Amino acid sequence: MQLQRKILILNASPRIGGNIDIILKKIIQALGNKAQVKTIYLNDLNFRPCQACNGCDKDAICVLDDDLRAVYKQIIEADVIILGSPIFFGSLSAQAKMLIDRMQPFWVAKARLKRKSLKDKKGFLILVAGSGNKTFFENALAITKNFFKVINAKYCGQLFFEHIDKKGEILDFPGLEPEAEKIARATLEP
Numbered sequence: 001m002q003l004q005r006k007i008l009i010l011n012a013s014p015r016i017g018g019n020i021d022i023i024l025k026k027i028i029q030a031l032g033n034k035a036q037v038k039t040i041y042l043n044d045l046n047f048r049p050c051q052a053c054n055g056c057d058k059d060a061i062c063v064l065d066d067d068l069r070a071v072y073k074q075i076i077e078a079d080v081i082i083l084g085s086p087i088f089f090g091s092l093s094a095q096a097k098m099l100i101d102r103m104q105p106f107w108v109a110k111a112r113l114k115r116k117s118l119k120d121k122k123g124f125l126i127l128v129a130g131s132g133n134k135t136f137f138e139n140a141l142a143i144t145k146n147f148f149k150v151i152n153a154k155y156c157g158q159l160f161f162e163h164i165d166k167k168g169e170i171l172d173f174p175g176l177e178p179e180a181e182k183i184a185r186a187t188l189e190p
């Protein structure tokens with residue numbers, strides 16, 4: 001029997017039941033039982049931003065003992081990463097950026113220690129913005145691509161929704177389910 005693909009969903013919105021939450025749940029629904037799905041609500045975690053202490057320089061292990069210890073393990077084991085974030089002040093939310101800065105141990109492993117131990121992954125980005133300013137999506141995408149590169153994830157797809165502001169407003173977007181199904185299918189492709 002073939003092992004199910006491990007899909008790790010990183011929800012970087014603080015709003016439970018908000019737009020990102022709704023979209024990610026539509027993707028999970030579309031996946032059904034075809035994958036092993038785990039969602040992490042970054043806002044629920046207790047973790048600090050990177051302290052630039054160089055503590056990870058020699059062994060690629062972060063010295064901070066907080067909730068990210070478990071998340072590092074989930075990232076290592078994942079076959080697919082889906083990052084969902086609202087646009088806050090023109091870019092990813094602080095929850096997402098704090099996580100990404102803490103990927104420094106993965107950068108050390110790859111760039112300094114020349115380790116090639118991380119398995120290939122697929123990466124997807126889901127964004128929602130109150131405005132229609134495309135530069136904000138470009139900013140968030142550029143940062144996400146850095147993140148995906150460092151964890152060995154190939155950028156494989158995106159859903160960017162503009163002019164969605166109020167909590168739950170995404171439900172008025174007529175094509176939401178087909179779009180979520182498209183992402184779900186793409187996560188399962190070889």
Ligand SMILES: Cc1cc2nc3c(=O)[nH]c(=O)nc-3n(C[C@H](O)[C@H](O)[C@H](O)COP(=O)(O)O)c2cc1C
Pocket residue numbers: 013014015017018019020021085086087088089090091128129130131132133136164165166167168
């Ligand atoms: C602190 C904060 C900053 C925001 N900054 C922006 C912004 O710079 N540009 C924009 O288009 N929308 C901005 N928004 C609007 C959110 O992107 C929008 O409300 C989104 O739908 C929230 O998604 P959520 O319900 O998943 O949290 C901001 C909202 C908040 C709370």
